[in-house]
Amino acid sequence: RKPLSPVSAAMDAASSLMGGPSSADAPTDGEHRMGTTIVGVCYAGGVVLAADSRTSTGMYVANRASDKISQLTDNVYVCRSGSAADTQVISDYVRYFLHQHTIQLGQPATVKVASNLVRLLAYQNKSMLQAGMIVGGWDKYEGGQIYSVPLGGTILRQPFAIGGSGSSYLYGLMDHEWKEGMTQEEAEKFVVKVVSLAIARDGASGGVVRTVTINEEGVKRSFHPGDKLPLWHEEMEPQNSLLDILAAGSSDAMVQ
Amino acid sequence: MSSIGTGYDLSVTTFSPDGRVFQVEYAGKAVDNSGTIVGIKCKDGIVLGVEKLITSKMILAGSNRRLHSVHRNSGLAVAGLAADGRQVVSRAKSEAANYEKVYGEPMPVKELADRVASYVHLCTLYWWLRPFGCGVILGGYDRDGPQLYMIEPSGLSYKYFGAALGKGRQAAKT
Numbered sequence: 562r563k564p565l566s567p568v569s570a571a572m573d574a575a576s577s578l579m580g581g582p583s584s585a586d587a588p589t590d591g592e593h594r595m596g597t598t599i600v601g602v603c604y605a606g607g608v609v610l611a612a613d614s615r616t617s618t619g620m621y622v623a624n625r626a627s628d629k630i631s632q633l634t635d636n637v638y639v640c641r642s643g644s645a646a647d648t649q650v651i652s653d654y655v656r657y658f659l660h661q662h663t664i665q666l667g668q669p670a671t672v673k674v675a676s677n678l679v680r681l682l683a684y685q686n687k688s689m690l691q692a693g694m695i696v697g698g699w700d701k702y703e704g705g706q707i708y709s710v711p712l713g714g715t716i717l718r719q720p721f722a723i724g725g726s727g728s729s730y731l732y733g734l735m736d737h738e739w740k741e742g743m744t745q746e747e748a749e750k751f752v753v754k755v756v757s758l759a760i761a762r763d764g765a766s767g768g769v770v771r772t773v774t775i776n777e778e779g780v781k782r783s784f785h786p787g788d789k790l791p792l793w794h795e796e797m798e799p800q801n802s803l804l805d806i807l808a809a810g811s812s813d814a815m816v817q
Numbered sequence: 818m819s820s821i822g823t824g825y826d827l828s829v830t831t832f833s834p835d836g837r838v839f840q841v842e843y844a845g846k847a848v849d850n851s852g853t854i855v856g857i858k859c860k861d862g863i864v865l866g867v868e869k870l871i872t873s874k875m876i877l878a879g880s881n882r883r884l885h886s887v888h889r890n891s892g893l894a895v896a897g898l899a900a901d902g903r904q905v906v907s908r909a910k911s912e913a914a915n916y917e918k919v920y921g922e923p924m925p926v927k928e929l930a931d932r933v934a935s936y937v938h939l940c941t942l943y944w945w946l947r948p949f950g951c952g953v954i955l956g957g958y959d960r961d962g963p964q965l966y967m968i969e970p971s972g973l974s975y976k977y978f979g980a981a982l983g984k985g986r987q988a989a990k991t
Contacts, residue, residue: 662920665928677921702960716921 588619592644596765598727598756599629599640601695602739603720604748607705607776608697611752612640613727613760614768625768634659637675637698638773638780642725643691643712651682651692672698676708676716684714693724699775727759727766734758749774749783757790830944840948841941844970847950848897853985854883856894856954858965858978863956865894868983888913890923891957896982897970898950905953905968909933926957930966930974938972952982 599612612629615622629641631652637659641648655678659670676696683692696708709715709722721739723731734755743751753770760766770785825831826839833839852868867883883899885906886892893909895902912932916924933955940946948970955966967980981989 665931666925667927671922673922674920678919681919 589621591619593618593623594644597642597725598759598766599642599695599724600752600755601640601697601707601722602748602752603705603707604743604745607699608707609748609752609772609774610638610640610697611756611770611772613756613766615766616645617765628771630771630773633675634670636669636700637672640695642693647690647692654682655679671700671702672706680710680714680716683710687714695722695724727763730759730762731755753785761793828944829941829948841971844948844950848952848970848982851897851983853983853989854894854896854954855981855989856956856965858963863963863965865892865954865956867894891926891929894954896952901949902951905949908936925959926964930955934968934972934974937968941972954980
């Protein structure tokens with residue numbers, strides 16, 4: 562049997578379905594995928610982007626603290642979901658084009674232009690790519706904006722957007738809880754809550770919650786460690802060992 | 818003030834001893850001797866005007882266009898050789914359309930002026946091309962308001978409040 566090592570898992574180029582039906586043992590040699598939950602919301606004055614941090618290769622978590630929010634320009638960031646390699650390459654190309662564009666224009670690129678470049682790459686190469694991205698940022702003409710660029714290469718401007726496998730659990734919640742014109746603090750708390758809810762239910766999402774807030778003043782990156790996230794219905798409190806349960810006093814070890 | 822090139826004016830890739838490229842200057846003469854065009858930048862827009870040249874009474878009205886629209890938000894007035902002008906306009910149109918296709922927003926006027934100027938200048942760099950015998954005044958309205966640019970056959974491009982080219986430019990400028 563092949564020795565399991567993170568290096569060999571990472572180097573293996575064979576692709577497998579995202580967290581899909583596993584043959585025999587848990588597959589650990591798949592293409593790097595970001596199961597993911599990604600979220601982008603507009604608030605009064607800017608946008609907040611948030612993502613989980615789990616990168617999986619099959620059943621193995623290749624990186625439990627990855628950064629899925631990448632910078633395109635000073636004022637535009639993108640949340641990446643789907644194939645890790647595909648989204649990295651798209652981000653790299655768009656960063657390169659935007660850099661040249663900014664120089665020629667003599668001023669920061671607009672969020673719309675950044676999103677359009679992402680979707681041109683996504684649409685024109687749709688047969689080869691698996692990338693769902695959410696582009697968010699601030700510019701002086703339109704303020705904070707969120708653009709969704711899902712799998713086929715559509716581009717859609719929305720007041721909020723969700724993506725990745727964990728987003729399935731968030732549609733009803735967002736429909737119910739979303740409100741226009743939140744403050745920065747409200748928006749940041751909201752996205753952390755929302756991503757942690759998805760992490761609780763989606764096996765392909767986990768780790769920490771990273772957020773990026775972009776407004777007129779600039780960009781602020783934030784980090785919410787996994788053990789500080791709120792726990793939801795039926796989740797257990799983290800415990801150190803079985804001995805703690807026993808020490809708690811019940812003589813029957815099967816009763817907590 | 819005209820001076821004789823005498824040998825240094827045979828090719829656009831030859832400098833004279835006093836640092837002039839005569840072919841480009843002669844192209845400018847073609848513009849100077851043509852019908853006048855004028856452009857003015859106003860608070861809320863641009864006004865472009867061209868002198869109507871009637872070369873023959875047999876020509877149908879409206880077929881001697883020297884004022885062209887480039888895109889939804891920009892237009893070009895041409896002085897000098899009309900046929901050369903059509904090429905410049907055609908290039909401007911395709912640049913503007915292509916920009917919008919790639920970047921998803923209307924082309925800023927400054928960018929368009931840059932591209933047109935680069936294209937005109939390009940034709941002064943190679944011996945197998947000749948410079949454009951036309952100057953253009955480009956007016957446009959983008960996110961940063963109305964802007965006016967003038968591009969000369971040398972490829973020089975500046976932003977203006979008011980600009981004029983052609984025979985009557987001195988009179989227009991006073």
